[in-house]
Amino acid sequence: MPTKKSLVSKLTAKPLPRNFTVTDLDALMSKCNCEKYQGGRGSGIGFRHIPTGRAIQFDAPHPGKELYLYQVKAVIEFLRDVGEI
16 A cells, blocks of 8 residues: 555646546545545545544546546645645
C-alpha cells in the first residue's frame, strides 16, 4: 500500500497528474484523517475531515477512474486548508 508521502507527491506533481485514480484518492484521504461517504446524487463521493468536520464532495469520474483536473485541484486545496499537506 502506498504511503501518504508518495500519494501526496503523486497528487501535487507538476504538471498535475492525469492518472490519479479514485483508488489513490481513497487511500490518501484515509491517511489524512478523512472518512468517505456517499455524496449527494448516485455517483457522488465525499470525504469528511474528522478533526475539523470540513468536507469535500464531487461526482465520481466516469467512465474512467482517473480524477479530472478540477477534482485534483479541489483535493489539493482541501487538504491544504485542513492542514494535511
